[in-house]
Amino acid sequence: MIRINQIKLPLGHDRQDMLAKVSSVLGVPAGEIHTLDIMKQSVDARKKPDISYSYSVDVTVRGIAGKKEEKLVNRLRNRNVLVQDGGGYCLPRPGTAGLSHPPVIIGTGPAGLFCGLLLARQGYRPILLERGEDVDTRTKRVAGFWETGKLCPDSNVQFGEGGAGTFSDGKLNTLVKDASGRNREVLRLLVEFGADPSILYVNKPHIGTDVLSRIVKAMGREIADLGGQVRFSSRVTDFIVEQGRLKAVMVNGSERIDTEALVPAIGHSARDTFEVLLDRGIPMEAKAFAVGLRVQHPQKLINQSQYGMEECRELGPASYKVTRQTAEGRGVYSFCMCPGGYVVNASSEPGRLAVNGMSYHDRAGDNANSALIVTVTPEDFPVAEAGREALAGVAFQRKLEEDAFGLGGGMIPVQLYGDFKENRISASFGEVKPAFKGQYCFANLREMLPESITKALLEGMEGFGHMIKGFDRPDAIFAGIESRTSSPVRIPRDGNLESGVRGIFPCGEGAGYAGGITSAAMDGIRIAEEIIRRYRPFTDS
Numbered sequence: 001m002i003r004i005n006q007i008k009l010p011l012g013h014d015r016q017d018m019l020a021k022v023s024s025v026l027g028v029p030a031g032e033i034h035t036l037d038i039m040k041q042s043v044d045a046r047k048k049p050d051i052s053y054s055y056s057v058d059v060t061v062r063g064i065a066g067k068k069e070e071k072l073v074n075r076l077r078n079r080n081v082l083v084q085d086g087g088g089y090c091l092p093r094p095g096t097a098g099l100s101h102p103p104v105i106i107g108t109g110p111a112g113l114f115c116g117l118l119l120a121r122q123g124y125r126p127i128l129l130e131r132g133e134d135v136d137t138r139t140k141r142v143a144g145f146w147e148t149g150k151l152c153p154d155s156n157v158q159f160g161e162g163g164a165g166t167f168s169d170g171k172l173n174t175l176v177k178d179a180s181g182r183n184r185e186v187l188r189l190l191v192e193f194g195a196d197p198s199i200l201y202v203n204k205p206h207i208g209t210d211v212l213s214r215i216v217k218a219m220g221r222e223i224a225d226l227g228g229q230v231r232f233s234s235r236v237t238d239f240i241v242e243q244g245r246l247k248a249v250m251v252n253g254s255e256r257i258d259t260e261a262l263v264p265a266i267g268h269s270a271r272d273t274f275e276v277l278l279d280r281g282i283p284m285e286a287k288a289f290a291v292g293l294r295v296q297h298p299q300k301l302i303n304q305s306q307y308g309m310e311e312c313r314e315l316g317p318a319s320y321k322v323t324r325q326t327a328e329g330r331g332v333y334s335f336c337m338c339p340g341g342y343v344v345n346a347s348s349e350p351g352r353l354a355v356n357g358m359s360y361h362d363r364a365g366d367n368a369n370s371a372l373i374v375t376v377t378p379e380d381f382p383v384a385e386a387g388r389e390a391l392a393g394v395a396f397q398r399k400l401e402e403d404a405f406g407l408g409g410g411m412i413p414v415q416l417y418g419d420f421k422e423n424r425i426s427a428s429f430g431e432v433k434p435a436f437k438g439q440y441c442f443a444n445l446r447e448m449l450p451e452s453i454t455k456a457l458l459e460g461m462e463g464f465g466h467m468i469k470g471f472d473r474p475d476a477i478f479a480g481i482e483s484r485t486s487s488p489v490r491i492p493r494d495g496n497l498e499s500g501v502r503g504i505f506p507c508g509e510g511a512g513y514a515g516g517i518t519s520a521a522m523d524g525i526r527i528a529e530e531i532i533r534r535y536r537p538f539t540d541s
Contacts, residue, residue: 001056001058001059001060001069001084001085001270002026002059002061002069002072002073002081002082002083002084002439003039003056003058003059003081003082003083003084003397004022004025004055004056004057004058004059004080004081004517005056005059005080005081005082006054006055006080006152007021007022007025007054007055007056007057008021008044008052008053008054009021009052009053009055009056010050010052010053010106011052011053011313011314011315012017012314013053015036016358018036018055018057019033019036019295021234022036022057022097024074025078025080025081026061026072026076026081027060027076028061028064028497032061032062032063033059033060033061033062034060034061034062035058035059035060036057036058036059037057037058037059037345038055038056038057038200038201039055039056039057039200039201040052040055040056040201040203041054041055041198041201041202041203041204042054042195042202042203042339043307043315045306045308048306048307048308048309049305049307049309050310051308055306055368057211058084059531068440069083071188073182074253075238077387083324086510087181088181088184088185089180089181089182089184089185089188089531090181091122091528091532091535092120092123092532092533093532094532094533094535094536095318095533095534095535095536095539096528096536097534097535097536098535098536099124099260099261099535099536099537100126100258100260101257101259101260101538102124102126102127102228102229102257102259102538103124103126103127103259103260103261103262103263103531103538104126104127104129104249104257104259104261104262104263104264104265105119105126105127105128105129105262105265106129106217106236106249106262106263106264106266106273107129107130107163107218107264107265107266107267107270107508108128108130108160108161108162108163108216108230109162109163109164109165109265109267109508109509109520110145110163110165110508110509110511110517110518110521110524111163111263111264111265111507111509111514111520111521111524111527112128112130112265112507112508112520113128113162113163113216113220113223113521114186114189114521114522114525114528115263115265115507115522115524115525115527115528116128116223116230116524117189117219117222117523117530118222118372118524118528118532119228119528119531119532120222120226120227120228120239121226122174122221122532122537123226123227123321123421123537123538124228124328124531124532124535124537124538125227125228125537125538126223126228126229127229127230127231127257127259127458128220128223128228128229128230128231128411129231129234129235129236129249129251129257129368130159130160130161130231130232130233130234131154131155131159131233131234131235131270132154132155132156132159132160132161132233132283133155133160133161133232133233133234134160134161134217134220134232135160135161135162135191135213135216135217135219136213137155137164137232138155138156138160138161138162138166138212141155141156141160142156142157142167142439145345145438146345146437146438146439149410149411149438149439151347151348151350153348153349154223154235154487155233156343156346156347156348157344157345157346157347157348157356158176158267158269158348159267159269159347159348160232160269161216161217161220161230161232162213162216162417162507163210163520164219164267164268164269164356164484165213165357165516165517165520166209166211166216167209167336167344167346167358168204168209168212168338168356168357168358168359168517169208169209169336169338169339169341169357169358169359169363169393169478170206170207170208170209170211170212170359170361170517171192171204171205171206171516172186172187172199172205172206172207172517172518173203173204173205173518174309174515174516174518174519174522175519176421176518176519176522178522180526182522182525182526183397183504183518184200184461184524185525186518186521186522186525187199187200187205187518190207190215190372192357193215193218193219194211194214194215194218195207195211195215196211198265198477199338202432204319204538205468206361206363207361208357208359208360208362208406209358209359209360209361209364210360210361211361214254218409219363231251231323233252234251234252235251235252236249236250236251236273236276236278237250237251237252237253238250238253238276238280239262239277239280239282239504240256241277241280241281241282241501242348244500244501244502245501245502245503246259246260246262246501246502246503246504249262257280258421258494259503260503260535261503261505261531261534261535262503262504262505263505263527263531264277264491264506264510264511265506265507265508265510265520265524265527266484266497266508266510266511267483267487267508267509267510268484268487268488268509269510270347270491270510270512271391271394271398274390274391274394274489274510275391277392277491278388278390280290281501282491282499282500282501282504283491283492283499283500283501284390284391284489284490284491284492285389285390285395285489285490285492286378286381286389286390286391286392286488286489286490287378287393287487287488287489287490287512288375288376288377288378289337289375289376289393289485289486289487289488290331290373290374290375290376290485290486290541291331291373291374291376291396291400291453291483292332292371292372292373292374292453292457292480292481292482293371293372293457293478293479293480293481293482294329294356294357294369294371294372294478294479295370295371295372295417295444295476295477295478295479296367296368296369296432296434296435296476296477296479296480297367297368297369297432297471297473297476298366298367298368298431298432299317299318299339299340299365299366299367299472301368301369301469301470302317302318302319302320302339302468303317303318303365304367305320305468305469305470305471306316306318306319306320306468316339316363317340317363317368318338318368319337319339319368320334320337320368320370320468321333321334321337321489322334322460322463322464322467322468322471324459324463324464326455326456326459326460327459328372328452328455328456330452330455330456331374331375332372332374332375332456332459332460333372333373333460334370334371334372334373334464335370335371335372335373335485336357336370336371336485337357337368337369337370338355338357338358338359338363338368338369338370338485339359339362339363339368340359340360340362340363340364340365340366340367340368341357341358341359341360341367341368341369341435342357342358342365342367342369342435342436342437343355343356343357343358343435343436343437343479344356344357344358344436344437344438344485345412345436345437345438345439346484347401347405347461349398349401351405352398352400352401352404352405353401353404353405353408353410353412353413353481354397354403354404354410354481354482354483354484355402355479355480355481355482356484357369357370357371358420358437365435366433366435367432367433367435369435370460371482371485372457372464372482373482373485374452374453374456374460376393376396377391377492378392380396380450380452381393381395381396382395382396382399390489391488392488393488393489394488394489396488397483397484397488400448400449400481400483401481403447403448404448404480404481405445406448407445407448408440408441408442410439411438411439411440411441411481412436412438412439412440412441412479412480413440413441413442413443413445413448413480414434414440414441414442414443414472414477414478414479415442415443415445415477415478415479416429416430416475416476416477416478417461417473417475417476417477417478418472418474418475419444419474420445420446420457420458420478420510421474423444423446423463424433424444425442425443425444426442427442429475429476429477430475431475432475432476432477435476436479440479445478445479445480448480448481449480449481473498479492486512486515487509487510487511487512489508489510490512490513491506491511491512492506493505493506493511493513496530497526497527497530498530505527505530505531507523507524507527508520508523508524
């Protein structure tokens with residue numbers, strides 16, 4: 001197979017245009033090109049509004065393979081054309097150790113679902129325990145919360161089938177370097193379950209909360225069809241550990257489930273589960289993360305800045321990424337940017353409030369939003385009692401969320417950026433109209449933020465205004481608190497992906513090994529590989 005990089009084509013091109021371009025690069029007639037698969041598509045907007053697409057494609061030519069491909073490529077002397085290995089993702093061979101009980105996975109977010117799916121397809125009959133509800137019931141529950149403010153602590157934006165990513169933009173880009181093929185395998189499986197095939201090659205793929213809901217439901221259904229179990233309203237309340245090895249978990253305080261292989265894929269918000277894990281001697285440590293506010297701008301402003309046009313046609317709504325180092329050495333940057341999206345109430349604990357961003361598949365909303373967040377480290381966290389140091393970041397988050405809840409009386413506290421600068425409560429919105437899911441009210445957000453975070457946000461906004469014209473406009477809408485950017489703890493694992501307590505395989509974002517849908521799913525696959533490598537498929541005979 002031949003890989004051609006940096007194929008440039010204008011907006012509005014069709015497949016025949018691409019065939020003609022590939023034919024010209026290779027010096028072979030277009031009719032001789034047997035297959036042409038797009039591997040990557042990105043937008044080149046360096047000369048806006050003269051925008052083009054840049055592609056990497058894999059090509060086969062009739063009658064040319066093996067050594068003939070090498071000769072053709074060598075003759076071209078084009079560094080953008082090379083012979084490509086056609087190998088794909090492969091699972092390891094099953095191990096020889098037996099299992100007396102099925103593997104147990106805690107959580108049905110991306111990490112848990114992908115781990116469970118691979119194990120189910122290999123005959124391991126995993127049991128997935130989800131504290132929240134199925135995605136359809138959960139969606140209704142969340143809609144009711146946004147309308148009334150009545151929170152269900154076990155089924156909300158953070159907990160339930162699909163995990164926190166179900167109520168997000170469904171972004172699938174990741175910075176994880178992947179020589180194993182897990183990244184593409186995640187995307188391939190998502191397409192298999194109903195995602196648009198374009199996610200296999202677009203530079204910043206996304207699914208959208210509406211499509212992702214259907215996908216996670218279909219994945220869970222297949223796990224069950226293959227002999228696994230997906231159990232909702234099943235909160236793990238204890239871990240039975242004997243002589244340094246996990247023996248069982250307790251569900252809902254009364255049901256014991258024995259297992260030799262436990263995968264905690266609990267997500268970044270399972271704070272009560274973190275506490276039980278710590279109490280049972282599972283090694284855990286505090287880690288750095290980031291906190292801040294959500295900011296909303298008109299989507300047309302972002303489109304104009306990124307593409308030189310307010311209406312982006314086939315390009316779709318534009319995204320952005322901004323980052324800055326402050327004078328005091330803190331990083332402040334955008335995170336989880338949602339084109340055409342909404343800021344949502346993402347709370348999961350009574351008396352505490354957190355926000356997130358969400359988009360539907362069409363990204364058709366009037367506003368762009370993203371988190372503007374500032375790095376915090378264990379040095380910023382309150383002093384913890386002896387033996388509880390690992391949960392100091394949790395305490396830091398909870399204090400911010402309690403203050404946010406108090407500021408808004410349970411509603412999302414909101415402030416215009418100009419008023420945030422002047423340290424005063426806003427009286428009305430400007431030209432930027434609010435786009436929220438959940439009730440909101442005006443408040444002075446500086447009252448809930450540590451001074452170091454406020455200073456970093458002000459410095460960051462001033463700098464970002466030089467990167468994106470109008471980013472620091474006075475009527476940009478701030479909302480907070482954005483506190484769930486990543487897990488505040490790490491559950492260490494060794495080179496074989498196992499905790500210091502044997503039989504536990506910490507997994508995904510909650511364990512501190514992922515940061516988003518794709519990386520969490522990849523980590524779930526990695527844990528599945530380790531279980532397969534060790535054990536034979538489970539049988540109850």
